[in-house]
C-alpha cells in the first residue's frame with residue numbers, strides 16, 4: 001500500500017504529465033512559460049543560453065533545475081553550442097548552491113524520456129543537494145557487466161562516434 005506522500009507524488013506527476021500533454025499540443029512546455037515569464041519561478045541564474053531556478057517540488061533545500069533556452073526535449077537533440085554553454089555554467093552554479101546551502105554533497109540528475117522519469121519534455125539538469133540528514137534516494141540496482149556483450153557494445157558505440 002503506497003504511503004500518503006507517495007500517492008500525492010503520483011497524483012502530482014499525473015497532473016504534470018497532463019499539463020505537459022496539453023502544452024505539447026502547442027509545441028510548448030511549462031518551462032517555456034517560465035522562460036517567457038508567463039509563470040513565475042525562483043530564478044537563481046540566467047544568461048543568453050541558460051536559465052536556472054528552484055524546483056517547485058524540491059527533493060531537498062536548494063534543489064535547482066538548469067535548462068537551456070533552446071527548445072530541446074532530450075540530450076541527444078541538443079545543439080553542440082547549447083550543450084557547451086550548459087557545461088560551461090554548471091560547475092559555477094553547483095559551487096554557488098553548495099556555498100549558499102552549506103551542503104557538501106549533491107547529485108546531478110538528468111532524465112531523458114517519459115520511461116526514464118522525465119515529466120517535463122524540455123531538457124533539464126536537476127542539481128540536488130544531499131545533506132547529512134537527507135533521506136531521499138535514487139533507485140540503483142547494479143548487476144555485474146557481461147564482458148562478451150560489453151566488447152560488442154563498446155565497439156559498436158565507438159564506431160558510431162568515429
Ligand code: 5GP
Nearest residue numbers: 016030041054055056057111117118119120
Ligand atoms: P523531471 O521529472 O522531468 O526530470 O523533472 C521535472 C521537474 O520539474 C520536477 O522535479 C518538477 O517538480 C519540476 N517542475 C514541474 N513544473 C514546474 C514549475 O512550474 N515550476 C518549477 N519551478 N518546477 C516545476
